[in-house]
Amino acid sequence: MSALLRAELLKLRSTRTALGMGIAAALVTILPAVLLIAFLPKSTIGGDQAPGILTAGSSLVTYILLVFGILGMTGEYRHGTITYTYLATPRRGRVIVVKLVVYALVGCVAMLLALLLANLIGVIGLPMRGVSYPAPDGAALADYARQIVTAGLITAFGVALGALFRAQVVTVAGTLIWALMIEPLIVVFKPHIGAWLPFNVFSQVISLRIGDTGSAAEGLSRPEAFLVSIGYIAAVSVLAVFISMRRDVT
Amino acid sequence: MAVIEAEHLSKRFGKKVLAVDDVSFSIEPATITGFLGPNGAGKTTTLRMLVDLVRPSGGTIRILGSRYRDLARPTTRVGALLDASGFHPGRSGANALRVVATSAGISYDRVDAALEMVELEGAARRAVKGYSTGMKQRLALAAALLGDPEVLLLDEPANGLDPEGVRWLRTFLRARAAEGRTVLISSHVLAEVEQTVDDILIISRGKLLAHGPINELTRTAQPVVRARAPQAEKLEGLLVAKGAAVNRLGDALAIRGPGSAEVGEIAHAGGLVLHELLTEQPSLEDLFLQIAGTRKES
Ligand SMILES: Nc1ncnc2c1ncn2[C@@H]1O[C@H](COP(=O)(O)OP(=O)(O)OP(=O)(O)O)[C@@H](O)[C@H]1O
Ligand SMILES: [Mg+2]
Numbered sequence: 352m353s354a355l356l357r358a359e360l361l362k363l364r365s366t367r368t369a370l371g372m373g374i375a376a377a378l379v380t381i382l383p384a385v386l387l388i389a390f391l392p393k394s395t396i397g398g399d400q401a402p403g404i405l406t407a408g409s410s411l412v413t414y415i416l417l418v419f420g421i422l423g424m425t426g427e428y429r430h431g432t433i434t435y436t437y438l439a440t441p442r443r444g445r446v447i448v449v450k451l452v453v454y455a456l457v458g459c460v461a462m463l464l465a466l467l468l469a470n471l472i473g474v475i476g477l478p479m480r481g482v483s484y485p486a487p488d489g490a491a492l493a494d495y496a497r498q499i500v501t502a503g504l505i506t507a508f509g510v511a512l513g514a515l516f517r518a519q520v521v522t523v524a525g526t527l528i529w530a531l532m533i534e535p536l537i538v539v540f541k542p543h544i545g546a547w548l549p550f551n552v553f554s555q556v557i558s559l560r561i562g563d564t565g566s567a568a569e570g571l572s573r574p575e576a577f578l579v580s581i582g583y584i585a586a587v588s589v590l591a592v593f594i595s596m597r598r599d600v601t
Numbered sequence: 602m603a604v605i606e607a608e609h610l611s612k613r614f615g616k617k618v619l620a621v622d623d624v625s626f627s628i629e630p631a632t633i634t635g636f637l638g639p640n641g642a643g644k645t646t647t648l649r650m651l652v653d654l655v656r657p658s659g660g661t662i663r664i665l666g667s668r669y670r671d672l673a674r675p676t677t678r679v680g681a682l683l684d685a686s687g688f689h690p691g692r693s694g695a696n697a698l699r700v701v702a703t704s705a706g707i708s709y710d711r712v713d714a715a716l717e718m719v720e721l722e723g724a725a726r727r728a729v730k731g732y733s734t735g736m737k738q739r740l741a742l743a744a745a746l747l748g749d750p751e752v753l754l755l756d757e758p759a760n761g762l763d764p765e766g767v768r769w770l771r772t773f774l775r776a777r778a779a780e781g782r783t784v785l786i787s788s789h790v791l792a793e794v795e796q797t798v799d800d801i802l803i804i805s806r807g808k809l810l811a812h813g814p815i816n817e818l819t820r821t822a823q824p825v826v827r828a829r830a831p832q833a834e835k836l837e838g839l840l841v842a843k844g845a846a847v848n849r850l851g852d853a854l855a856i857r858g859p860g861s862a863e864v865g866e867i868a869h870a871g872g873l874v875l876h877e878l879l880t881e882q883p884s885l886e887d888l889f890l891q892i893a894g895t896r897k898e899s
Contacts, residue, residue, distance in 0.1 A: 358704035365696035366689055431687025432700075434654060435744060438681055439705040441653045441670035599614075600654040601646075 352449065355440060359453040368426070372419045373461065376412045380465045381472060383407040388476040397482040402491040405469040409498055412465045413505050413553070414530070416458045418523055420509020423454055425519035433600055444592040447514050451507045451588055458506025462499045494557070497573070501556045501580070508549070508584050514591035546570035549583045556580055602666065603627035604752055604783040605651060610660035611807075612646050620646040622807035623660070628785060628800075633778045635798035635815070636787040639893055643807040644787040645684045648756050651785075652681050665752065676705040677748035682741050684756045690730035694721060694740050697729060701744050715743035718773075734761035742770075753777065755786040759793060771797045795885040805893045815885065822883040822891055826856040826864050829877035839871045840864065852876075 363369045387404045388396055396404055424447075427433040440446050470487070477484045487495065509526070516522040530550040538545030545551055547570075555576035571579065605628040612621040621643040628634050638644050649655040651662055653669040662668065665678055672678050688697040698712045716725050719739040729737065738761045745753060753774075759767050767790075774784050774797055788794045794801070801818060803811040811818055830836045833852040840847050845858035856864055861880045868875050883891075 354706045355704055358700055361696070361700050361703050362689075365693070365700065366691045368691075426689065430689045432689055432697075434683055434686035435701050436704065437654060438652060439676050439701060441675060597656060599649075599656060601649060 352445065355445060355449040356453060358439075359449055363423075363453075363457065368422060369419070369457075372415055372422075376415050376461055376465055377468060379408040379411040379415065380406075380468050381408070383411075384469050384472045385476065388472070388480060393480060393482060396477065396480065398485060401473060401477065401482075401485050402487055402494065405473045406466060406495075406498070409462065409465060409469070410554075412462060413498075413502050414527070416461060416502050416506040417509045417526065417530070419461075420454045420458070420506040420511075421513040421522050421526060422509075422519065424450060424510045424513025425517060425522055428517045429519045437600055443595045447510070447588065447592050447595060450510050450514075451584075454510045455503040455507040459499050459503035461506075462502030466495050466498065497557050500577075501553055504556075504580050504584060505553055508553075508587065511584055511587040511591050514595055515587060543570065547579065549580070552576050552579045552583065602630075603663075604630045604665060605785065606661075606663040607647070607651070608661050610647065610650060610662065611658050612643070612650060612655060613658040619807050621650070621657075621804075624804065624807070624809045625660075626802055626809060626812050628783060630783050631778055631781045632800055633774055633784040633786065633798045634800040634802055635794040636785055636802050636804070637789075637791070637794065637889055637893075638787075638804035641806075642804045642893075644804060645756055647804070648681070648683060648754050648785070648787065651754060652679060652683075654683070674706055674748070676701070676750065677707065678750055679752045679754065680745035680748060680750035681754040682745040682756055682758050683754075686741065688729040688737070688740065691728055693726050693728055694732070694736075694743075695725035697740065698744060698747060702747055705748055707748050711747050711749065715746045718746060719743045720769075735763055735766060738762055739766070751782050753782065753784045753786075755784065757787055757789065759788060759790055767793060791884070791886045791889055801885070803889065803892050810892050819883055819885065819888050822888040823857050824860075825881045825883055825887065826859065826861045827877070827879050827881055828854045828856060828864055828868075828875055830854070830868065830873055830875050832873050835871065836868055836873050839867050839873075843867060 384405050384407060387407055391404065427436055436446055437443060473484045512526055513522055516525070534545065534548045534550050537548060538551055546555070552571065555571045556573060558573060558576070607627070608625050610621055610624045611619070613619050624647065636644050636648070646655055650657050651664055651669065665672060669675055669679065692700070695712060695716065698715060699709060702709060702712050716722050719742050721736065721739050721743060724732065724736060729740065732740065738758070742758055745755065759770060762770060771793065774786070778784060786794070786798065795815065798815055800813060801811065801815050802809065828836065829852050831852060833849055833854055837847050837849050837854060840854070840856055840859065843859065845856050848855040859867070861878055865875065865878055
């Protein structure tokens with residue numbers, strides 16, 4: 352298992368994909384934070400509002416991580432490296448599980464870095480507007496922790512979807528269309544169903560409402576949303592492993 | 602004990618394609634076996650089934666005494682170069698091999714050794730997208746050799762190699778067999794295979810048509826008698842009348858059926874002069890066309 356883990360990390364380090372995604376994540380973190388600090392009225396950027404404003408880009412970061420997870424798995428099929436991967440590890444379930452774990456960890460670390468970057472912008476940028484930077488309190492830290500965990504879950508979800516569907520472009524496009532268009536529509540027209548759909552569930556784990564202590568308006572409490580998220584990832588992963596074991600690699 | 606044993610192996614893709622149809626063979630240690638067959642015969646599919654990449658629809662496979670997926674660190678026992686596998690274009694050759702080595706628990710010394718073996722050290726740090734066809738093939742070969750395996754499965758390894766590379770491959774494989782390793786190699790370059798292999802397997806439309814030592818198989822194949830005669834057309838007529846199969850090109854005849862003595866006598870009886878008469882051992886190509894060709898017509 353540790354050999355597989357190291358191989359996955361080496362795969363990540365030896366191409367520019369991770370670097371490119373990292374740069375994209377940094378940009379979507381920096382731009383909204385800088386723009387909001389620069390242009391919002393002084394009264395709205397300090398105090399309670401600060402953490403939310405600084406991390407305005409973080410939902411975009413999770414979408415980048417979702418795509419990153421999909422690319423990590425579908426890339427193996429696209430470039431034909433899956434043959435070498437399965438030759439070395441014919442137990443295909445192990446390959447997929449290790450990828451899920453590695454990408455979940457990478458997703459967590461990426462979000463952690465994005466949040467640190469956002470706060471760094473706050474430390475530097477807020478005083479320039481004459482507002483003092485409020486060190487994150489317990490509630491803000493808890494929000495951050497939830498964002499980090501959710502980022503890991505979503506990245507792993509991307510891997511699971513990739514393992515299930517294999518075709519890179521189709522999976523990326525299909526997932527984004529689902530997450531950004533179809534789900535929101537269902538949420539609007541059938542909210543009781545929408546509350547249970549995967550990307551809405553992920554966002555309910557975060558449910559960034561400063562001062563909010565428990566249930567999100569959409570319907571699930573945070574612990575429920577967390578468990579349902581894990582359930583989605585587990586279900587798609589188990590299905591992907593089950594199908595991968597029977598699929599021909601040609 | 603046989604190194605590879607396939608019994609009643611078959612593979613169906615969907616409803617229409619029966620790619621491999623009840624194929625049984627076993628391969629002895631320290632031999633080089635050529636795996637031959639026309640395009641679409643089922644060679645790649647069979648090789649992929651041997652290493653568990655394609656699931657058989659029926660039959661069993663033992664490789665080194667067990668299923669591939671039950672071998673401990675399989676790439677150190679079986680090295681495979683397979684069609685349609687590939688490398689990430691943005692990754693360097695050396696890193697591509699390091700990834701393979703890491704997941705198989707193979708040390709990086711072997712990466713350097715393998716790169717050196719296929720003479721790719723110079724390009725090892727460059728991205729694979731800048732490689733020529735032959736360089737990619739060498740890299741794939743290096744990947745197969747990484748684990749210093751006792752069994753090599755090579756699917757058209759000579760693809761894209763230059764003449765020097767092809768010759769290198771031939772001596773390399775002979776040396777591996779001399780060390781007691783076993784090689785199964787599919788190829789369309791029959792002249793090349795003929796100089797390299799001990800045994801051959803011929804497959805066509807998923808069915809195994811012949812398996813045995815190349816010498817024996819070519820011996821049992823019909824020899825070809827070549828004759829040159831100034832009145833070749835007349836001679837052709839006489840031979841055909843006696844039931845021989847004749848190909849004529851100008852004054853040269855290639856005759857299947859009668860032996861050279863018989864051809865000489867037929868010419869003599871017809872009052873025809875021969876300028877040349879010889880018996881040729883059929884080449885692997887002749888044998889292949891005979892076996893795979895008859896199959897097509899039936
Ligand atoms: N994934 C697949 N799905 C459907 N049919 C397939 C698949 N892979 C192979 N086939 C079919 O199986 C048959 C055997 O193909 P295979 O690739 O094994 O032939 P081959 O002997 O390697 O041919 P070649 O000499 O051209 O490489 C062909 O009819 C091919 O179309
Ligand atoms: Mg083939």
